[in-house]
Amino acid sequence: MYSVGQVAKFLGVSRDTLKFYEDKGLVNPKKNAENGYREYNQFDIYDITTINFYREIDIEIKRIQEIRKSKSIADLEFLLEEKEQVILEEIEYKKLLLKKVQLIKKDCAKIKQYLGKYTIKEMRPLEVKGKIKKITDFDKYEILAKNTDSLKQAVTLTALRRVISFNEEGMIGDKFIIVRELEDFDKSIEGEVLAHQNCIYTIIEDGRWSTDGENMDNKVEASLRKIAIKNGYEPLGVVYVNILLTTYEEGLERVFLEIYAPIK
Structure with a gap:
């Protein structure tokens, strides 16, 4: 026979x-x-060891009580099959979440390298899955939920790109598109695919900490145009904006935006 203290110590549970x-x-x-x-x-x-196992796989106390009353191994097997499916789904979610964490780590390195600097870079192909007139319409579009790698709300905004159109007089259009990044250009895709071999590329900082709430659109467009002209490039009149990372300083957001401005 064993005392409460012995069992607690032996099985690693509290009294x-x-x-x-x-x-x-x-x-x-x-x-x-x-x-x-x-x-x-x-x-x-x-x-106790069996109960601990059931609790570890997140089976409710009520279900454990039901299991103890059941004489059927089949009932237990069915319950474990249900739980197996839940765990497999959680594993897939965690894998995707890990992938996202690793991507954000790369984005941090990218910010250090390109913030405030300009270079020429290819914009990898994007399959256009839908369009939104304004960001406030975000929750009205079911397509968002279908194109976020099943990562729930944690990464939904990564499926969005802001598209700013401009001419020599300034901005003439602004919209959001829902996209899926493609590893390579797949000609079998029937929908619209955006791909630009040469873009002026930079990362800028937005948000209330750096801009005090000022709209940066016209400044960014003017800066890109100036860089293009200075280096003998002809801008195509469109800018793609991707939210890379949001962090905070003194309670105010710092938003780092990845900019692709296609050129001829």
Whole structure:
């Protein structure tokens, strides 16, 4: 027979947890007639380790109580199959989330390298999945949920690109497109694919910490035009803006934007 302290130490659970299991009728140790202390036998140990397993895979206490009353292995097998599917889905989600974390780490390095600097760079192909007139219409478009790599709300905005159109007089258009990044240009894709071999590329900082809420659109467009002319390039009149990263300084957001401005 084993005491509460021995079982708690041996199985790595607290006394409160053991008491909770007892209160829920999941384990029923005998009381020593002489001193009134609870004592556990090997069958109680089996019960506790099994309950711990069920709790570890997030099976509710009520379901565990039902399992204890059931005599059917088939019932347990069905429950475990359900839980297996949930865990597999969680694993896939975690893999995608890990991929996103790794991408953001790369974005941090990209910001250090290109913030405030200009270079010529290719814009990788983007498949256009939908369009939004304004960012406030974001929640009205079901297509967003279908094109975010199943990463829930954590990364939904990564499927968006802001598209600014301009001419020599300034901005003439502004919209958002929903995109899917392509590894390579796939000619089998029937929809619209955006790809530009040569773009003026830079990263700029927006947000209230750096701009005090001032709209940067015209300044960015003018700066890109100036860079293009200075280096003998002809801008195509469109700029693609991608939100790379948002962080905070003194409670105010710092937003880092990746800019692609196609040129001839």
